[in-house]
Amino acid sequence: MKDDKYKLLSQVAYLYFIEDISQQKISEKLGIYRTTISRLIKEAREKGIVEINVRDFDTKIYALETHFQMKYHLKFIQVVPTDLIDSDQEKDEGISRAGAAFIKQRLEKNSIIGVSWGRTLAQTIGCIENRRNTHSVFVPIVGGPSHVNTRYHVNTLVYELARKFGGSSQFVNATVVQESKALKEGISQSKYFSELHDYWSRLDLAIVGIGGKLTVKDSQWRDLITSDDYEDLEQREAIGDCCCRFVDRDGKVLKGSLYERTIGMDLTDLSRVPTSVGIARSKPKAKAILAMLKRGYINALITDEETALEILKISDDLYLQEYLA
Template sequence: MLSWEDRRLMVKVAKLYYFEGWTQAQIAKKQNVSRPVISKLLSNAKKEGIVEIYIKDETSHSVELENKILKKFGLKEVIVISTAGFAPEVTKRQMGKTAASYIANHLEGVKSLGLSWGTTLLSLVEEYPYKHKKDTHIVPIVGGMGSDHVHLHSNQLAFHLSQKMNSSCSYLYAPAMVESVDLKERLVQSKDISYVLEEARNIDMAVVGLGNPFKSSTMEKIGYLNPDDLTSLRKAGAVGDISSRFYDAIGKELDHPINNRVIGLNLDEIKKIPEVVGIVEGSYKLESLEAALQGGYLDVLIIDDRMAQELVDSYI
């Protein structure tokens, strides 16, 4: 049991260190002891309950969620965004801003950056700063042509991001999905399309969103999927899609006619990209995210706090 003198010394040292801002070296000099002695006193003060440290900040819970998800799924980085009280459009904008900041600060050595398509990627591009990165080439990883919702298509997103970065970009002159497998095969054999797809297979980093085919599906909204397609996907066990490629509950790409009509990288090719950044928002995508993580498609996850909490509650 500690003597009164020992406790008094611990309290005195702790007050100087935590409240007065003294360094351990300064305290050691005042007490005429070595710095390791002060370090040990501070450590023992915590063990004895004399000192208790609290992090009082709204982000502390987010950081705790990040660490749990990071360890559980072996990811490179997890960023959880606090969205309490935000309207849906504000949440999506905040997600885009956070993703833009991550990408802008992690382009060192990235010669080619791949983009998928959709509303989440649109938020990223809209929030991306005008920050020159001339040596980073932008490549669509899925087709991006059509007359409806053009602002969501990969080619348009690649063009606008390259403008903000003052860099170059490629264009994949094909829709994300075509009417038949035969047409798809003929298109991917054409010189221009095959060249860009090969570029996409060799990118250094990709940014993707995740979709839930049965709720708030952009693919359905644009017209790529009709009610019969959705029924067929449900029967086949689809739970989500990345870059218009559908996968099942364990993250395996479906052997399905719809997947066979997509012009873009398949999920195995996406998995081989050195760094894949996934931006996911909305609790209704929880099952889609769980399966994508099981499939090992993501290296970096940017997620809202509500979904992060549900993910932790499900797995950890």
């Protein structure tokens, strides 16, 4: 390259990237067309005169997120990096912080927010600081458990979100699984429940957890499931649940006696919410998360690297080999 051309490229690059002068001002300063300045900046980068490095940005994780986003048509995804030496507690804390940041960034004023419940969502909400007024309405989208630490109860989570974001809250006064279909229908058709149903149809954001396989029985609500329910779910190869709705590996909702006795938002309705974010991690939950992605029940996901790689593995995704290379 001739010395004069190289000098011009270097000068334009210096003015633009170091002095932070606009392309229009550089054009006026050097007496060169604005379009030429743009071309020279691009050429300076292509020829290696300018090298741009962004600190503390994991390009490999970003590529993984991009792959998931494109494959499953997601509005948003965040994969929290993990290390082999990380404990489960550290991994839980990682996605809880990420989930809290997502909620703070995405929650707009005068919104209607639906919330399911569980340990992960409780930890996520606990990480939210810096209160602000949004005048939003926070509502449960599932019934409550039979008995549980109150910090994990859906009404507690709804109340805490309303308190932290200066909004109002609605509560649910029924357990998620009723003894019979008739009892469930009686509650669902009651006057007090009609207001919740109306809110469900107008949600702007839904925040949900995802439950894993049936062998994990230490969840916050599965004590309500009968032995007959378990037998039926096992025969139909249930791999997990969301909003207390069980699905198989293809994301098909398993309807039947349990489904008809369950108070919770249908997953088809969840898929219609403008932004529905699942916050979940762990290898045992990978099949359930994958099922939710395949059916489009959620359009945003916060998980960790370990779980994302397990999803690639069980779905026979060729990108796994590229990622591990």
